[in-house]
Amino acid sequence: MKKNNNGKLRIIPLGGLEQIGMNITAFEYEDSIVVVDCGLSFPEDDMLGIDLVIPDVTYLKDNIDKVKGFVITHGHEDHIGALPYVLREVNVPIYATKLTIGLIDNKLKEHNLLRNTKRKVIKHGQSINLGCFRIEFIKTNHSIQDASALAIYSPAGIVIHTGDFKVDYTPVFGDAIDLQRFAEIGKKGVLALMCDSTNAERKGFTMSERTVGKTFDNIFSEHKNTRIIIATFASNVDRVQQIINSAYKYGRKVAVEGRSMVNVIGTAAELGYLQIPDKTLVDIDQIKNYPDDKVVLITTGSQGESMAALSRMAANIHKKVTIKPNDTIIFSSNPIPGNEKAVSRVINELSRKGADVIFQDAHVSGHACQEEIKLIYSLVKPKYAIPVHGEYRHLKAQAGIARDLGIPKENIFILSSGDVLELNEEEPAKVKEKVKTGAILVDGLGVGDVGNIVLRDRQHLAEDGIMIVVLTLEKHSSRLLAGPDIVSRGFVYVRESEDLMDEARIVVEDAIDICLDKHITDWGKIKNIIKDSLGDFLWKRTKRNPMILPIIMEA
């Protein structure tokens, strides 16, 4: 599948546009492809029973000889989560910063892929050569440490990809975003900027993560006599660091609960991204040995996830922690859209147990707001603007910002997943073709074995349940040997609806009689007649539309 690029760089988002999550973008120039990020997304409300969603990488498989490696911007699930699945088919080396590789390694270990995957740690400021590309890692800030923007040097020009980022002049750990380097590369001339759009609808500047530290100090000083439990994102190591700092200051031990929280804190501490004073951390089993006012518990569950530690505490089914009246419980992260009701449910349950629930509305996000986006555009001064990371409304909002900054309309591209944008310095950039992309559903061990038909069936079953009609016909004669039996699930309380079920049986018997009278022996036809007559009857009587499944056996 050799393609003639005519000296053009091809940018191919294989996911991550039109949605938050599943970020993955291929950069192709002649016989080289590098892939930036390889994330998963979480299932939409109508994807019943699905655990997670990964991108369709058919294009990479079809061009496997060209693919030089994955370059990962940071360690969040929507940027690394699909690696264990995609690597099975596209096994190329992974390049990322130290913490990012640490978190990827955790995943690969779980999936037994560590031994067969090459990973390389890259430092900020360092570059790597992959085929005809050179990729430079630039320091940024985000709600996880070690995030990078990428400068992608291709024969057709330089592309800057910000990854997820914010501008934090006073980060909790490490350096601020390397604005000088953005400016320096901008001076050289940048062909295209692919910039994070998540907060492009929000005016102003995102606050520094450090501002959260002060509110922790306030809360600790106001609640000196109670146990403190704090829920936040496992991956927000800086937030955890600030909790540990406040705990240390106020003489409290820190325990950690929730699988992902334990994992991330372990990895971050081991790699030096988290400073924990001696004897501050105690095991969750030990907290009972300390008085309540000497303990802080950091836990998962800030989004009301039903199986997370805090939700289990709220529901009284956590094995090690029981919520007590007067516990001070802090939600240290705003609900992600869609999680509001779940969060509220947990808050109600905790309040009912007498706990004092505090919502730390810190207005601190990991993503750049409008003024930060303008800053990056002004430093980089790209020829083309390609907003990334966000739903359509966010991409469009960034396109508006780019317009305001003087980038001509025809140089701004709101791409869809699968679009192949071809560009160089000479000719106008253009979406040339579309490659296959899609969302592959992961359900249990199954990858891709649940698709639209299965989902539609699940939605149908969820809505009104199922009614199964079984009958046995005699071979050749088609005489009714047994049945019809009707069994339903998820439709009505059968015991309280005996009349309805009796009538349904008569409807089915009548339908079968008609088939026998008319000598209809085609099972498909018999099934359809049963389906239609029973469906009509049930709709008239209940205004419901259960799935009707006739099964004919032959004896």
Place this chain on the structure above:
Amino acid sequence: MKKNNNGKLRIIPLGGLEQIGMNITAFEYEDSIVVVDCGLSFPEDDMLGIDLVIPDVTYLKDNIDKVKGFVITHGHEDHIGALPYVLREVNVPIYATKLTIGLIDNKLKEHNLLRNTKRKVIKHGQSINLGCFRIEFIKTNHSIQDASALAIYSPAGIVIHTGDFKVDYTPVFGDAIDLQRFAEIGKKGVLALMCDSTNAERKGFTMSERTVGKTFDNIFSEHKNTRIIIATFASNVDRVQQIINSAYKYGRKVAVEGRSMVNVIGTAAELGYLQIPDKTLVDIDQIKNYPDDKVVLITTGSQGESMAALSRMAANIHKKVTIKPNDTIIFSSNPIPGNEKAVSRVINELSRKGADVIFQDAHVSGHACQEEIKLIYSLVKPKYAIPVHGEYRHLKAQAGIARDLGIPKENIFILSSGDVLELNEEEPAKVKEKVKTGAILVDGLGVGDVGNIVLRDRQHLAEDGIMIVVLTLEKHSSRLLAGPDIVSRGFVYVRESEDLMDEARIVVEDAIDICLDKHITDWGKIKNIIKDSLGDFLWKRTKRNPMILPIIMEA
């Protein structure tokens, strides 16, 4: 079931506590019961396939001789929506203000209940006698007109129930809340205040609805050349009035779309709650006869409801309106918690069609914030505080306000639905007993025929689908005559999982062989053995847990 009250008023919330919606409260004194409100609630996320939820009114049915009437505070669904269902069993007269009765009448007409139900229109300031109670209607403000607080005069003392309310000094239509009357009754001595808690967590004052009018004027003046489409709540007649005012000012015709919007606007206009200048309103079919910049369309769908008019326009399946590039579309209401993702989906679809989507973040709510709640408490000066209308967290927040205002802790009652609070001026109030309450699920025409078992089945089916195993056994001998046949729905793509299905069949055949070998003839046992072995096999192979339904027929 005559109860001896010992001169005590019994307050019995039959719904509406611990949740938003399904408001209904009984007030009982000796042989008189009056019921305040009779609302529905919308299904929770786990109530699959359910249309709406109504309260269990067993207590009213058991005491039907005492029940004197329904007194309704205002015309929102969570206060009137259960009437058509409850009236079938508790047919007593309904008392409410004019617009509220108008909206109730619409409902009763739909359910063919108009002829057999007594309704009486009450004016603000007027009182009615119901058994030993006198009920006075007090003017309040809310996001629907004609809202009332109630002063409930009983031999045991006066209770003030605010209904849903806010303080709007400059309402769009009619008068401001009758604060003087609250004060006057307060002076007489009020036994208990039952006050709206919805916004009890929010500091400050709710803005006047009138402030929204100015933002409409601004938007109309900034978008003089495009068609304007505005989505808002059908019931917010004042909002609609302000849109009509701006439209008239800017020389635009107004069309209305969406069943509930057409209904409410019709009723409100007919009863004089909406002033529509001559020739301003045009039929939706006529808008094509006017240029885009002479038209405003008011529509339902501000919450992203999938079947609402705006959502259908966004999805390109609306019969009469096609979204054009440059349409200006205004969302004139904030998403209710839980609807954020649906709203975002509609915004993305509209943006993708080139429309300019504006979020009118007016911060105008229909519910009192903390300062307004304090104001009412300070005017009424109740002995007892009984926060109502809200989830536990909201009730608790109001309880905190009551404490701050000096009401002793033991005089503040956060009730649960079904609690019977007995009170008078002499003895300390006390929750005396608990009566039966509950949520009855309405699904299509079925009221209460879907319960926990059916819902659990729907959740199970939704999660992993169903696998049906059918076999026919010979009468007496239990010899296998036909099958086992395996049919699945919502589990896997059968065509792509043939191996798995083949193996599943072998597992079932082995299970049946074991039963035959061991001469097991009990069908229940055979079914369990099939269930267990197939379940184990599928879990091992897929980490999924479909519903397994063995059906045995006899021939």
